[in-house]
């Protein structure tokens with residue numbers, strides 16, 4: 001009995017309204033640091049919206065201001081956090097922000113969107129120079145995740161602005177990138193045969209990102225290539241397993257007797273060949289990944 005009473009009292013205490021958020025920049029900054037700057041930083045920030053500083057946030061995006069001081073309901077920032085405008089932010093959610101976190105951002109805007117105490121100069125931490133991900137000679141997933149985050153997952157995720165991730169392909173986690181969609185998207189150790197690379201380079205149509213241009217920069221593509229050729233390491237540095245048996249399709253131009261756009265495959269006695277495509281002609285290859293990562297052709301045809 002006693003314990004029941006205690007539980008009821010505890011529940012009553014929990015139901016008390018939370019203290020109203022103070023509406024300070026410090027609260028907002030902590031949220032942005034934790035959930036937003038991963039994508040919204042530097043030159044590659046989506047829509048030019050940089051969330052690393054008060055000045056960046058107030059400068060807004062290519063579309064204009066995202067914060068209207070004193071008017072949370074008119075601020076695009078809030079609409080994105082609640083999902084009133086899509087895609088909802090943070091783009092890599094769920095989880096999205098807690099209601100209390102959204103309330104803190106609203107309170108800050110309602111309070112006039114004040115900057116750091118002492119002004120921008122007091123708080124101006126020198127922007128940290130981005131570390132060169134290739135400096136140590138190996139690229140891990142955490143070093144390429146922001147490329148997918150900034151350019152791909154607005155469509156290729158559950159939070160997709162399309163009805164469903166196209167071709168079943170999600171690019172919002174290490175496991176989903178490796179799993180691919182209807183077919184393989186990344187073949188660890190073989191960037192040239194990986195559909196992700198073929199799409200961002202425009203070797204395969206339609207080129208990605210689907211709503212481009214802009215396309216990925218040369219540096220971004222080079223980083224993705226290095227990550228895949230280096231074995232598609234996890235964030236912890238573990239090489240990806242060989243996706244034995246996974247299905248793959250390459251539509252391109254024959255650059256050798258058993259090579260499409262520089263990606264080698266193997267013809268086996270089981271390969272079905274219709275109108276053997278000659279070097280220089282357009283072809284479609286369907287195959288599976290063998291135990292050693294080689295591409296075993298199942299079907300090759302002229303296109």
Ligand code: HEC
Nearest residue numbers: 035036039046061063066076077080089090091092149150
């Ligand atoms: C995984 C990457 C990623 C993360 C994390 C992320 N965003 Fe975004 N954000 C994007 C992309 C990509 C777009 C452009 C999408 C589009 O076409 O609307 C965008 C757009 C926006 C916009 C729209 C700007 C405009 O001009 O309409 C706002 C506002 C925004 N983000 C705020 C945030 C906030 C706040 C957070 C953290 C709570 C956040 N984002 C986290 C990738 C991200």
Ligand code: HEC
Nearest residue numbers: 151152155166167169183185195196199206208209210211
């Ligand atoms: C605006 C939405 C959108 C964005 C952004 C986008 N994609 Fe796509 N993606 C699509 C659509 C739609 C398709 C299906 C197109 C088709 O092949 O007809 C697709 C197909 C693909 C495929 C082929 C999958 C298969 O099995 O054939 C790959 C790989 C791919 N995208 C990778 C990417 C990468 C990498 C990025 C980011 C650099 C990206 N996409 C950004 C919409 C998008």
